[in-house]
Amino acid sequence: MSTRAGTPAQPSDLIDVHELVDAYYQRTPDMSDPAQRVVFGTSGHRGSSLDGAFTETHIAAITQAIVEYRAEQGVTGPLFVGADTHGLSAPAQTTALGVLEANGVHAIADEYDDYVPTPSLSRAIIRYNTDHPGAPQADGIVITPSHNPPRDGGFKYNPPHGGPADSDATGWIANRANQIIEGGNREVRFSEPSGVDSYDFRGAYVDDLKNVLDMDAIASSGLKLGADPLGGASVGYWALIAERYGLDLEVVNPAVDPTWSFMTLDWDEKIRMDPSSPSAMASVVARAGDYAILTGNDADADRHGIVTPDGGLMNPNHYLAVAIQYLYSHRPGWRPDAAIGKTLVSSSMIDRVAASLGRRLWEVPVGFKWFVPGLVDGSVGFGGEESAGASFLTLDGTAWTTDKDGILLALLAAEIRAVTGKSPSELYRELTEQFGDPAYARVDAAAGPEQKARLGKLSGDDITATELAGDPITAKLSHAPGNGAAIGGVKVTSEHAWFAARPSGTENVYKIYAESFRGPEHLAAVQAEAKRIVDAALA
Structure with missing residues (x-):
């Protein structure tokens, strides 16, 4: 832990955005360096243009590979495209849309040229495919390195189920993209994007929240709520949520700055928009006493941080246990045999809660992709990771998102407080009295x-x-x-x-x-x- 952890970023900590973007367009990857090849981890291809790992060459090749992959899989419907607030995201979106248009793919971007959180794009895919049965299916591309530092870029493919692509898909796409790059990107088709259709990601997502949460209970409680987007893609969503549902909710910091100059440094002196990190969330936690519930999201809003006046920033494992206990006691529309999904590195407190509820525990490897089949068919009501990523079913037991949803989990904390009269921190202390304190x-x-x-x-x-x-x-x-x-x-x-x-x-x-x-x-x-x-x- 650095002595500067949790302190405000200084000018020397900030990236030069012009240098970052120039490197995106000007640098050519050295394919003899493994670090500059296309590699899909659990959350897509990530890297920095400054290291030759995330350039226009990479994104053009990856997009071309996705075009070929979806064609091979028979996916011919629209492809939703969204990007977060990282400095490399907008250039990458321009590149991707140019490749998609040149290949005749029906790409759909945000109607208001807004940032698109990962869960909003996942929800758009699910809604489209649900509303158009029998029609060609939609899929999507999310351009984000999640909570990674400002110098990084990220690029992820979500197939028609709406969640992260599995390793078979990402392996195929990465191998094909590397082949294309090694061939000098001569197989890439590209034209300046001009005819891209649009979709109101924000409006559709916010309108739909009433189908997954008890928004009336939150509104009638009169709770004073705070939401800090941490300079990420959820910034416009929180204001609309407050307006649409009549919530006493303040957007704590609405600033968007690709250098993230307003952040406090993480444990290793890096600027990292991790809402589960006490160091990165230091300035948010300092205001814990001002709100009944205060929340944070990372850059693409797939992660959540929950701050309570009586407990400060909750450990993600603690909140997952409380969320599970609450949801499986307050969602009568879910299947009675809907399992509880957890990754195998999440707390065993969840095991004990599951046993007390009489619910089957479904323990999977690290990676949210493993929860997708269960969320799609309703056999898993909740899927969560120890790294503060989770999602759960709608009130009627159908799929909400098949990717992590930090906005959803943040609002759930408000529902829990409104319905039970207790903060998630209080409820976790009750769980430790019952099951032990790990x-x-x-x-x-x-x-x-x-x-x-x-x-x-x-x-x-x-x-x-x-x-x-x-x-x-x-x-x-x-x-x-x-x-x-x-x-x-x-x-x-x-x-x-x-x-x-x-x-x-x-x-x-x-x-x-x-x-x-x-x-x-x-x-x-x-x-x-x-x-x-x-x-x-x-x-």
Whole structure:
């Protein structure tokens, strides 16, 4: 943790936006450098033009590859395109629209040239395909690196189900895009975009909120609410939500600045719009006492941060547990067998809440894409990640979004406060009285590329240990119990604790997630033993 964490950004911390955009158009990627090739992680291709990793060459090639992929899959309906407030997003959208138009794809952009949050685009795809049964299906492109620093750009494909593309799709698109770049982008078709159709993403999304939340309860409560978009794509949405539903809601900071000069620095002195980070949210948390509920979103509004006057910034795991407890007690329109979806590195408090509700727990690997099938058919009522990303079904049990929705989860906190009369922080304290008070943390451990590759392929059988911090090991997992998909690492559990280890996709480290219901000291012992267990398996 840097000594500057949580302090206001200084001029020396800010990017030069002109330099960033110039590099986007002028720099040509060096394909012999793996860091400059197209690589789709769990949330699309990300990188900076300053590093030669996110340039016009990349975006033109990726878009051309998406055109070919959707044609191969028989997707011939409109393609919704939206972008967030990062400096590279607008140039990338211009490039993408030019490639789409030249290829005869019916692209749809925002009617008011507004920023488009990820959940708004996901909702648009779902609504279009629901409202046009039997017609050619729609899909979409979201241009965002999410909460990443201002120097980064991001580009993500959402197929007709509305959520993140699976690894088969992203692998195909990335491989094809790299082939196109290696061929000098000669296969790219491009024309200046001119005939793009439009759609009111914001109006449609805001009008629809009454179908997924009890907006009347929020309005009649008279609660004073605050929402900080953190300079992101939700900035125009919050004002319209307040107006449309008559809420006493203040947009705390409506500024949009591609340098994010108003942010406080994250733990490592980077400007990062992470609403779950106490350092990045320091200026927001300072105003906790001014509102019954105060919330934050990242740049594309797929993540949420919940601030209460009695608890400050909530740990994402704590809020997910409260949200699940509330929703499954206040959504009679959901299927009685609708499961609770969680990633395997989320808190075991969720397991205990699920058991108390008599609901099936559906535990999947890291990545929101795993929740998509269940949200689509209603067999999963809620899907959430420990990194403050979640979504859930509409009041009648149909799909809302199949991508993370930070606006939705922020408004849910207001509904919870309005209906129960208690803040989410109060409700979490009640859960700890019932189930125990777990200590949870994530740390990084050094690992070279070869070690990371081995970790990603480890089997539970490779773990020889029989105890974890004094307790017998009850499970050694390399595949998620919910859907049998590979974890890309391992998870080891005991009666009172667990740890999971996964390689980082961008750094020479592996991540150790750990939790103990025996307190912080036992958690520290679990973390130390986790490193020994994993290092032994990798030796």
